[in-house]
Amino acid sequence: MVERESAADIEADAARWVVRVDREGENPGLRAELQAWLAGDRRRVGAYARAEAAWTHMDRASVLAFVDMPRKAGPSLVRRRGVIAGFGALAASLAAAVVAPRLLSRRYDTALGEIRRVPMSDGSVAAINTDSVVEIAMRPRLRAVKLERGEAWFAVAKDPERPFVVESGPVRVRAVGTAFSVRKRDGGSDVLVTEGVVEVWTQGDAGPPRRVAAGQRVFAENEAGGPTAPSADADLGRQLAWRDGQIVLDGQTLAEAAAEFNRYNDRKIVVADPRLANERFVGWFRTNDPEGFAEAAATTFKGGVTRGRDTIVLRGG
Structure with missing residues (x-):
């Protein structure tokens, strides 16, 4: 029969976890270990909440008192229980305002065509583009965001x-107070800065981070070697028009435009004529109006449109 873990040992382990997260920062391996530990016993969630609340509110001596304690009860048991009661009482008075939002990371998924705005507890805001997955974790010394798929803009x-x-x-983007977007692609990530300055680097790269200022963009490859040199881009407003549910075309080819609409819609645009695919187009459309785009393109280039259940085929004249 497996001996049930004591409440004192759980509180001690929770304190060790809080100190480790604060000192080592946020990384996928550490986060996974913590999630696994929390899932092992429902009492651990409350213990971690109490320890984190005490740590966050600068009662760090109480938490650190656990870090070097042995797990087996001994002469120090009475002292340990006193410390547990001390920071437990402090945490209980703060739990309603502090603990619940901070226990675990929050995950946000957007469906195809969905654009979602997410306010964060620190006053920041995320705009999450279509078919994207974002995980946000607010920690005492780090605001950590994981872009698992897709694109998001952060103020x-x-x-x-x-x-x-x-x-x-493997790409990282660091900011303090600024606004920027990150789009995860095959082989790397696009970073567009609309306000302030960010630092961009790839894990494993020995070089210094690239500083990217407002009005600039950079592509950071997943392989070590550093991001490309930042470049000025006057087209950032058009590229971020998705935040308002818009697609703005300013000389893109019809093939490029079709690919952009296909990011947001189940019915896919197919440009059947290769010559038509290379024609360039200017226009403003809603992300959910692929038919309107196809009709406008067909009218401009004297072509035609064939509608199917899953496709909108754009043909040349």
Whole structure:
């Protein structure tokens, strides 16, 4: 029969976890270990909440008192219980305001065509594009965001004590108070900065991070070697029009335009004529109006449109 873990041992382990997260920062391996530990016993969630609340509110001596304690009860048991009661009482008075939003990361998924705005507890805001997955974790010394798939734009509240770091595969983007977007692609990530300055790097790269300023963009490859040099881009407003549910075309080819509409819609646009696919187009459309785009393109280039259940075929004249 397996001996049931004591409440004192759970509280001690929770304190060790809080200190480890604060000292080692946020990374996928550590996060996975913590999630596994929390899932092992429902009492651990409350213990971690109490320890984190005490740590966050600067009662760190109480938490640190656990870090070097042995797990087996001994002469120090009475002292240990006193410490548990001390930071447990402190945490209980703060739990309603502090503990619940901070226990675990929050995950946001957007469906095809959905664009979602997410306010964060620190005053920052995320706009999450179609078919994307974002995980947000607010920690005492780090605001950690993981872009698992897709694209998101962040307006970051200033907090020099807690950097805002986006993880997109091996690519990292760090900011304090700024606004920028990250789009995860095959082989790397696109970073567009609309306000302030961010630092971009790839894990495993020995070089310094690239500083990217407002009005600039950079592509950071997943392989070590560093991001490309930032370049000025006057087209950022058009590329971020998706935040308002728009697709703005300013000389893109019909093939490029069709691929953009297909990001948002189940019915896919197919440009059947290769010559038509290379024609360039200017226009403003809603992301959910692929038929309107196809009709406008067909009229402009004297072509035709064939509608199917799953496709909209754009043909040349």
